[in-house]
Amino acid sequence: MNYTNLRVAMIIGTLFAVGAMAAAVSGCRSAKKQEANPPAASQPQGKHEAHHGGCLNAIETCAVGHAEVKIEGDVLRCWLVGGEGNTDKSIRVTDPRITLAVTPEGGAEKTLVLEARPNELAEETVGDCSCFEGKAPWLAGVKKFDAVGTVNLKGQPRPIKIEYPDGYDPD
Numbered sequence: 112m113n114y115t116n117l118r119v120a121m122i123i124g125t126l127f128a129v130g131a132m133a134a135a136v137s138g139c140r141s142a143k144k145q146e147a148n149p150p151a152a153s154q155p156q157g158k159h160e161a162h163h164g165g166c167l168n169a170i171e172t173c174a175v176g177h178a179e180v181k182i183e184g185d186v187l188r189c190w191l192v193g194g195e196g197n198t199d200k201s202i203r204v205t206d207p208r209i210t211l212a213v214t215p216e217g218g219a220e221k222t223l224v225l226e227a228r229p230n231e232l233a234e235e236t237v238g239d240c241s242c243f244e245g246k247a248p249w250l251a252g253v254k255k256f257d258a259v260g261t262v263n264l265k266g267q268p269r270p271i272k273i274e275y276p277d278g279y280d281p282d
Contacts, residue, residue: 168271171269174195177198178192178271184251187223187247189225202265203239204264206238207227207237208226208227209225214257215255223245258272
């Protein structure tokens with residue numbers, strides 16, 4: 112091997128070493144290793160963050176999406192957000208309202224209609240909205256309730272089940 116070939120071999124070897132170190136430092140992992148150790152947010156038993164301060168309720172399954180629910184006084188707010196760990200992403204729906212059958216702990220079932228409350232800063236409109244709100248005097252003071260309803264989410268009607276304040280997660 113002559114001197115030029117030796118230099119080329121050394122340069123190529125150095126480049127491979129630098130590439131391997133960069134991959135190690137950047138956190139590259141093989142696909143097999145990533146599947147074996149998924150991030151906590153994608154694990155079914157992992158807790159997801161409720162970005163509006165409410166409680167998360169899976170819609171069908173955690174992967175489909177969530178309804179984040181919060182009561183403030185006599186107002187119930189519901190935000191439709193992403194599945195798995197994407198609870199910081201809103202999901203817009205075409206429904207102008209969502210009707211819930213609400214059963215407060217120790218009380219009788221009541222109907223609550225949540226009207227679309229578009230976020231103008233996000234350029235939402237009624238019929239293209241992720242936030243809904245309903246007001247009823249009987250909500251004031253309610254600490255715990257179950258509710259069921261339906262929402263057109265991701266192109267099809269899907270059942271909503273809400274367990275407040277603990278949240279619902281069938282996974």
